[in-house]
């Protein structure tokens with residue numbers, strides 16, 4: 001995914017105060033971090049603020065990055081994930097305390113997804129339609145518990161491998177796979193219900 | 200979750216292999232056992248279908264575009280300096296902004312919320328009243344309303360409010376002693392100023408033309424209320440310069 005030597009050099013230049021090196025890091029990773037934040041937090045405004053926070057934290061802790069312990073992108077993603085978890089604990093939207101086995105079914109009926117999406121009775125052109133589907137999936141993703149949500153985001157949207165995800169989430173690989181299975185299945189159930197309602 | 204051992208695989212093992220199965224990484228005996236459990240287990244069969252569907256939904260999500268200016272904001276909040284490369288034109292090629300332009304820009308920015316408030320109907324009403332009294336003062340001082348119009352002190356919305364509430368405004372002013380006082384002093388000033396002029400312009404619509412009584416005397420005969428009404432209607436387009444004091448009777452008809 002990244003040339004370890006190149007990134008290590010970039011980080012060293014950054015620490016030495018090379019502004020251009022830091023800008024290169026920002027240019028390389030801002031899109032990825034923003035997307036993780038957006039899919040996890042749900043809103044573009046939150047994602048923008050959180051992305052800035054991630055880079056501020058990265059900038060301060062850059063000297064602590066050890067390239068022998070893992071890829072830079074894993075380190076960056078870990079910072080991002082930790083900030084997202086902190087953010088959700090602060091904003092009281094945190095469902096981390098829900099046990100995985102309890103699922104999220106008690107939250108699902110509070111606000112049906114069909115209320116969050118536009119009228120599907122008169123399908124417009126394919127482009128608009130696919131955008132609406134994207135918004136529906138995004139809304140459904142926001143209904144997953146945070147631990148299932150982060151697992152599927154890192155796997156299915158960021159294409160990270162299970163070992164990397166396990167490092168970021170600090171749980172065993174088996175747990176990562178289990179959460180991914182549950183996250184995907186839960187999402188499918190939510191969307192199945194939505195599309196059965198509106199169609 | 201029921202444990203299914205008849206096919207030689209338990210549910211937790213199936214769960215552990217599910218991601219690999221969806222990634223197409225299972226083969227041989229492992230795949231056979233996985234499929235046997237999938238067919239036999241009432242819990243794991245649906246789980247496989249749902250996990251596959253969920254993954255497909257997620258794969259359909261496209262990457263979103265970060266907002267414009269994100270990188271610049273990040274750089275500003277970390278290094279504290281804006282990136283040179285990100286600035287489209289080099290700073291040296293940008294036109295110099297004088298301090299006066301900066302002050303003007305700041306002032307217009309500061310005025311923005313005030314104008315927003317003024318445009319609201321209830322403030323427009325107050326503003327209309329303020330404008331009305333200003334018109335009176337300016338008219339008395341010899342400034343024509345047409346001059347005011349040129350400096351656009353009358354937004355269209357204001358004008359409407361002004362005319363529609365004018366009658367009420369007139370009544371309102373009748374009750375203010377202060378206005379009477381100002382008015383009488385202004386009249387005194389005018390009296391002192393006008394004698395140098397030739398005879399006031401001929402009354403346009405004069406009826407009681409039988410006497411050439413001095414202005415002062417004639418004026419004395421009018422009640423304060425009437426004078427008030429005259430002044431009140433002045434901003435309708437007539438300046439006091441056009442209103443010789445002798446011809447007050449004529450202009451009363453406007454009220």
Ligand SMILES: [Zn+2]
Nearest residue numbers: 203210240243
């Ligand atoms: Zn099973």
